Amino acid sequence: xxxxxxVGYGKAGKAVADVLVQDERFELCWIARRSNKPTATEIPVxxxxxxxxxxxxxxxxxxxxxxxxxxxxxxxxGEALRKHKLMLVSAISCYPPSTLSYxxxxxxxxxxxNSPNITLGINFLMLAARLLRRIAPFADVxxxxxxxxxxxxxxxxxxxxxxxxxxxxxxxxxxxxxxxIGHHEVIFGFPHQTVRLIHDSIRxxxxxxxxxxxxxxxxxxxxxxxxxxxxLLDMLRRELQNDGEVSAAYA
Numbered sequence: 001x002x003x004x005x006x007v008g009y010g011k012a013g014k015a016v017a018d019v020l021v022q023d024e025r026f027e028l029c030w031i032a033r034r035s036n037k038p039t040a041t042e043i044p045v046x047x048x049x050x051x052x053x054x055x056x057x058x059x060x061x062x063x064x065x066x067x068x069x070x071x072x073x074x075x076x077x078g079e080a081l082r083k084h085k086l087m088l089v090s091a092i093s094c095y096p097p098s099t100l101s102y103x104x105x106x107x108x109x110x111x112x113x114n115s116p117n118i119t120l121g122i123n124f125l126m127l128a129a130r131l132l133r134r135i136a137p138f139a140d141v142x143x144x145x146x147x148x149x150x151x152x153x154x155x156x157x158x159x160x161x162x163x164x165x166x167x168x169x170x171x172x173x174x175x176x177x178x179x180x181i182g183h184h185e186v187i188f189g190f191p192h193q194t195v196r197l198i199h200d201s202i203r204x205x206x207x208x209x210x211x212x213x214x215x216x217x218x219x220x221x222x223x224x225x226x227x228x229x230x231x232l233l234d235m236l237r238r239e240l241q242n243d244g245e246v247s248a249a250y251a
Contacts, residue, residue, distance in 0.1 A: 001025060002215055003062040007032045007048060007077065008069030009039055012091075012207050016068055017043065019208025026212065029062050034073060048073060054080040063087060064218075066211050071095050078106055087111045089214045091118040091207060093156030107225025113218045115228035117157035118210040121199045122184060123228040126164055127236070129186045129197055130229075133165050140189035141167050146175040147182055157184055164229075 009031050020028040030044040039045045046056050057080055064087035071092050081088055093116045106112050145158035158172045182201035217231040
């Protein structure tokens with residue numbers, strides 16, 4: 001069983017907590033928040049404070065921390081995780097370059113995984129899109145993202161997809177409608193045909209199952225900084241290798 005601490009308890013954080021509590025592979029030991037807002041949960045809650053967080057970890061030990069808070073929180077707890085040699089799964093949609101560089105330095109001493117969208121489906125979509133882009137570099141590529149009405153910025157996931165496919169961010173089409181949790185679509189335009197890769201987050205619990213999957217993969221890796229795509233690609237390589245060994249045995 002992996003003991004987990006959760007940083008952040010907004011709408012996504014609550015859904016993640018629900019998933020981890022119900023998964024027998026994990027024990028959700030505590031929640032850390034940057035605010036003093038009341039928290040309706042029986043799980044122990046602490047305020048994230050850089051000066052006291054290392055002591056909290058010593059008194060409430062875990063194996064990993066999952067971050068669903070904001071882009072600055074890692075600066076508060078990062079050194080404490082380095083000191084206690086804990087895994088970090090970060091699901092923050094967009095980090096400033098300086099903060100991302102800092103997280104990469106954490107990867108020199110602990111296992112770190114960062115993904116702008118931690119759902120398993122979207123990361124598989126990015127792998128598939130990258131493969132198709134290599135197969136057909138001549139195809140036109142469009143990216144569409146849809147989210148809830150109050151989301152102001154362009155989706156960090158869409159930006160990551162654009163970066164992966166060498167598409168200018170200005171080419172991303174964004175729509176804000178009602179209560180859509182998350183829709184991402186990559187469209188490949190070929191002569192005489194079109195390929196669409198689509199992912200929809202139906203409920204925020206998808207972030208929790210994605211975090212759980214990432215934790216199990218990261219636990220098998222050595223110290224380093226990883227993306228979700230890298231972990232997933234390594235798993236796929238192993239599966240393909242195993243299939244090849246089985247096929248060779250029956251050849």
